[in-house]
Amino acid sequence: MAEKFPIPTYIIIILIISRLISTIGNSKPSNILVPHKLLTLDIGARLHLDPAAIKSASSDYGNIFKENPVAVLYPSSTEDIVALVKAAYNSSVPFKIAAKGRGHSVRGQAMADGGVVVEMMALKNYRNGNGITVGSGFYADVAGEQLWIDVLNATLEHGLAPASWTDYLYLTVGGTLSNAGISGQTFRYGPQISNVYELDVVTGKGELMTCSALKNSELFYAALGGLGQFGIITRARIALEPAPKRVKWVRMLYSDFSSFSRDQEYLISMNGRRQKQALDYLEGTLIMDQGSLDNWRSSFFPPSDHLKIISQVKTHAIIYCLEVAKYYDDHTQSTLHKELQTLFKGLSYLPGFMFEKDVSYVEFLNRVRSGELKLESQGLWEVPHPWLNLFLPKSRISDFNKGVFRDIVLKRNITTGPVLVYPMNRNKWDDRMSAVIPDEDVFYTVGFLHSSGFDEWEAFDDQNKEILKFCENAGIKVKQYLPYHRNKEEWIKHFGSKWNTFAQRKAHFDPKMILSPGQRIFNNI
Ligand code: FAD
Numbered sequence: 001m002a003e004k005f006p007i008p009t010y011i012i013i014i015l016i017i018s019r020l021i022s023t024i025g026n027s028k029p030s031n032i033l034v035p036h037k038l039l040t041l042d043i044g045a046r047l048h049l050d051p052a053a054i055k056s057a058s059s060d061y062g063n064i065f066k067e068n069p070v071a072v073l074y075p076s077s078t079e080d081i082v083a084l085v086k087a088a089y090n091s092s093v094p095f096k097i098a099a100k101g102r103g104h105s106v107r108g109q110a111m112a113d114g115g116v117v118v119e120m121m122a123l124k125n126y127r128n129g130n131g132i133t134v135g136s137g138f139y140a141d142v143a144g145e146q147l148w149i150d151v152l153n154a155t156l157e158h159g160l161a162p163a164s165w166t167d168y169l170y171l172t173v174g175g176t177l178s179n180a181g182i183s184g185q186t187f188r189y190g191p192q193i194s195n196v197y198e199l200d201v202v203t204g205k206g207e208l209m210t211c212s213a214l215k216n217s218e219l220f221y222a223a224l225g226g227l228g229q230f231g232i233i234t235r236a237r238i239a240l241e242p243a244p245k246r247v248k249w250v251r252m253l254y255s256d257f258s259s260f261s262r263d264q265e266y267l268i269s270m271n272g273r274r275q276k277q278a279l280d281y282l283e284g285t286l287i288m289d290q291g292s293l294d295n296w297r298s299s300f301f302p303p304s305d306h307l308k309i310i311s312q313v314k315t316h317a318i319i320y321c322l323e324v325a326k327y328y329d330d331h332t333q334s335t336l337h338k339e340l341q342t343l344f345k346g347l348s349y350l351p352g353f354m355f356e357k358d359v360s361y362v363e364f365l366n367r368v369r370s371g372e373l374k375l376e377s378q379g380l381w382e383v384p385h386p387w388l389n390l391f392l393p394k395s396r397i398s399d400f401n402k403g404v405f406r407d408i409v410l411k412r413n414i415t416t417g418p419v420l421v422y423p424m425n426r427n428k429w430d431d432r433m434s435a436v437i438p439d440e441d442v443f444y445t446v447g448f449l450h451s452s453g454f455d456e457w458e459a460f461d462d463q464n465k466e467i468l469k470f471c472e473n474a475g476i477k478v479k480q481y482l483p484y485h486r487n488k489e490e491w492i493k494h495f496g497s498k499w500n501t502f503a504q505r506k507a508h509f510d511p512k513m514i515l516s517p518g519q520r521i522f523n524n525i
Contacts, residue, residue, distance in 0.1 A: 041087065043080050047116075048072045057117035062106030063384040064457055067113035067518065069098075074122035078200070078208060078234045081118060085232070086206030088116075088514045096517040099232045101145065101172030106387045107484040109227070110175070111518040118232065120145035120174060134158045138240045139197055144174030144233040151238065152365060161243035161361070163189040163273075167283075168368040174233040178516075179482055180225050180435045182424070182445060184281035184325065187268040190428035193224040193435060195239040201231035204510025208234070217432075222505040225435025227483075228516030229502075230509040244327030247280075247364040248336060249357040251300055252322045252349035253287070255312060257401045259348035260284065260320035264423050265394065265442060267324065267343070271425055277339055281325035286405060286419040289313055295371065295418050301355055312350065317410055320421075322349065325364060384457035388464040389447045389481040393440040394423060396476040400446065403470050412463050414456075420447035434502060436479050436495055445481060491521050 048054075053072040059065070075081050081099075088094045096115030103110050111117065123145045124131060131143040132154040140155050140162075148162075149169035155161050165183045166176055177199075181192025189195065198212040201223050209231070211220035222230040254260035270278040287293065293301055293309055301309060313319050328336045344354075375381040392400055409415050423444045429437055437443055448467075450460045471478045485491045492499045506513070506522060513522045 041083050043073060043075075043083050046074045046076055046080060046122075048074060053119075057100060057103075057119065058111060059103070060106065060108060060110060061102075061104040061385055062108070062387070063382060063454075064106070064386060065108030065111065065518075067108055067111040069112045069115050069117040071116045073116055073118045075118060075120070076123070076126045078202065081202050081232055081234065082206050082208050084116060084118065084206075085202055085204065085514065089204065089206050089512055094512040094514050096523065097232075097514050098516050098518050099144075099174060099228055101175030102147070102170060104171055104175065105518070106385050106482065108518045109482075109484075109516070113517065115517060120172060120232075134160065134240070135237075139237050140240055142173050142236050142238055144172065144200075144235060146173050147171065148173065148176070149366065149369075152362065155240055156243055156362070158240075159243055160240040162192070162195060162238050163241045164192045164195045165365055166192070168372070169366055170369070170372070173236050173238070177224060177233055177236055178226060178228045182481070184283040184323065184422065186428065187282055187422075187424040188271045188278055188280065188428070189273065190430075191225075191435070192238075193433055194428060194430055196224060196236050197239060198235075198237035199223055199233055200235035201233055203231040204512060204514045212237075218505065219509060221430070221432040222434055222502075222509060224430075224433040226505075227434070227519045227521065229434075229506055229519065229521060231515065244280075244361050245329040246333075247325050247327050247359050247361055248340060249300075249325045249359055249364055250323070250340070250344075251355045252324075252344075252347065253309065253312065253353035254320040254322065254349050255316040256348070257318075257320055257405075258398060260322060261397055261401075261423070261444075263347045263349070264322060266347075267322075268423055268425060268442070270343075271428070277343060279324050279343070280327045281323075283323045283420060283422040285321045285323065286409075286421065287313055287319040287321050288317065288409075288415060288419075290416060299371070300357065305355065309353070312353070318405055322347075327361065380451065384452045384454060386450050386452055386457040386460035386464060387448060387482070388450075388467065389445065390467075390471075391437050391443050391445055391479045391481055392471070392476055393438040394442040394444060395440060396474070397421075397423075397444050399474055400444075400471070400476060403474060404446075404467050408463065408466050408470060412459075412466075414459055414463065415448065415450065417451045418447070418449045420445065420449070434498070434505075436483075436498060438477060438479055447481075485520070488521070 049071050054068055057072045058068045073084055085097060088097055096112045098110050098112035099118045099120050100110040101120050131146045132151055133141045134155055142151055147170055164185050166181050167183050176192055199220060200210050201219055202208050209216050209219055223233060264284055267279055267282055293306055326340060423442050426441050452460050483494055485494055495502050517523045
C-alpha cells in the first residue's frame with residue numbers, strides 16, 4: 001500500500017472536493033458546498049493523494065488507457081465505502097467513484113477520471129483472514145475484494161469448491177461478478193453470476209443492501225453482470241459443490257473447423273449438472289504459426305510431439321485445439337477411462353493427435369498462474385493488452401471462421417497470444433441479470449487475448465476494428481464480453497432489448513451516475 005500523508009482529514013476533503021469540482025465541467029470552487037457531514041467523517045485518513053497511489057489507480061492490465069483520479073480510498077471496512085458514496089451522493093456536485101478489484105480490465109473500466117478510486121483489495125488487510133466464510137450449507141460468504149484463488153483454497157479446506165470458474169484465478173470476486181465470469185465450465189454450470197445466492201451491495205445512494213432472487217431482487221439481477229453500474233459488491237454468497245480430487249485433461253487437434261465445432265457442440269449438449277457422462281470443462285483454441293506452441297495460458301504438449309504438431313500447423317495454417325476435462329476422485333476413478341472412451345468415440349480429431357494429462361484439481365484450475373509468473377519475470381506481463389472478447393451465435397460461427405480466422409487474422413499475421421473459441425448453452429444464463437449474450441440457444445465465445453509491444457497496440461486495435469466491421473457487414477450479431485464501447489448509441493445497441501431495464505435500474509440505484517464511470521455508459525462525452 002502507498003505511504004500515508006499525515007494531512008488532517010478536513011484539509012484532504014476540501015482539497016479533494018475542490019480538485020473534483022475543478023475537473024467537473026465549469027463549476028467554480030467558490031460554488032462548492034462542502035457538506036458538513038463529510039468533514040466529520042474519518043475516511044480522510046484512508047484517502048490517498050500521493051503520486052504513487054494516483055499512478056497505481058490510473059492504469060490497468062490493458063496498459064492502453066491512463067486516467068488519473070484525484071484520490072484513492074484504501075477502505076478499512078464496508079462502512080468506509082458507504083461513507084464515501086454517501087458523501088458523493090450528498091455533494092452538490094457528485095463526484096465519480098470506481099471500485100477497483102485487481103484492475104485487470106483492459107480499457108480503463110475500473111478508472112475514475114477526476115474522481116475517487118476505491119482500492120477494494122485494501123480491505124483484505126483488515127479482515128484478519130475472515131474474508132471468506134464457508135457456511136454450513138453448500139455456500140461460502142466471500143467479501144467482494146477476495147481473489148478466486150483464495151476462495152478455492154479456503155473452500156477446499158472443507159472439501160468443497162465453486163463449480164464455475166474463470167481461466168485465471170487472480171481476479172476479484174466483485175470484478176468478475178460485474179462481468180459474468182466464464183471459462184470451460186460455463187457450458188454445464190453456467191457463468192459465475194449464475195452461481196451466486198446473495199449479495200451485499202453499496203448502491204450509488206450509499207445504501208448498503210442485501211439482495212437475492214427473493215429479496216431486493218431488482219438490485220440482485222442488476223448487479224450481476226452489471227459492469228459496476230448499480231453498486232459496489234462487498235459480499236457474495238457463492239454456491240459450492242463437493243470438490244473433486246483429480247482431473248483428466250485432454251486436448252485433441254483438428255485441421256477442419258466444421259468437425260471441430262461440431263464435436264464441441266456435441267460434447268456440450270450433455271450438460272446436466274447431475275448428468276454423469278457430461279464433461280466438466282470444454283474450451284478450444286487456435287494454434288497458428290506464432291513461434292511456439294506454448295503460451296501463458298498453458299504449456300501442454302509433450303516436447304517430443306512439438307515437431308509433428310508444428311508440421312500440421314505449417315500445412316493447414318490454423319489448427320483447432322479442442323480442450324476438455326473430466327473431474328474424478330477415488331469413487332469415480334475406475335469408471336473414468338471407459339466413460340471418456342465412450343464420449344470420445346466418433347469424434348473427428350486428427351488421428352494420433354490426442355494428448356492427455358492427469359493433474360490435481362488445483363493444478364488444473366490454477367493452470368494459468370505459472371505462465372503469468374514466467375512472463376512477469378521477463379517483464380512481459382505488463383505490456384499493452386488490446387484484447388477483444390466476443391459472444392456470437394452458433395449459426396454464424398462458420399462464417400466467422402472463414403471471414404475472421406482464415407481471412408483477417410491470417411492476412412494480418414500479427415496475432416500473438418491465445419485465441420479462444422468455445423461454445424456454451426444459453427439456458428445456463430439468467431436473462432434477468434444485466435449480462436448480455438446472443439439470442440441463440442448455443443453461442444460461442446471468441447477471445448483474442450493479444451499482448452503487444454508498447455508501440456504496436458494500435459495495429460491490434462485496427463485488427464479488432466476490422467473484425468467488428470466484418471461482423472457488422474456480414475450481419476453477425478456479436479456481443480462484446482468485457483465490453484468497450486465509445487458512445488451511448490453503441491451501448492444501446494449492445495444491450496438491445498435490455499437497455500431500457502438497464503437504464504431504469506441505473507436511475508433507481510445510482511441516479512446521480514456516480515459509479516464505475518470508466519465503463520463510459522452513462523457519463524460518456
Ligand atoms: P477490475 O478490472 O478492477 O474491475 C472491473 C469492473 O468491475 C470495473 O468497472 C470496476 O469498477 C468494477 N468492480 C470492481 N470491483 C467491484 C465490486 N466489488 N463491485 C462492483 N463493481 C466492481 N474473465 C472471465 O470471465 N474469464 C476468464 O477466464 C478471464 N481470464 C482473465 C485472465 C486475465 C489474465 C485477465 C487480465 C482477465 C481475465 N478475465 C477473465 C477478465 C476479468 O474477469 C475482468 O477483467 C474482471 O473485471 C477482472 O476483475 P478485477 O477484479 O481485476 O476487476
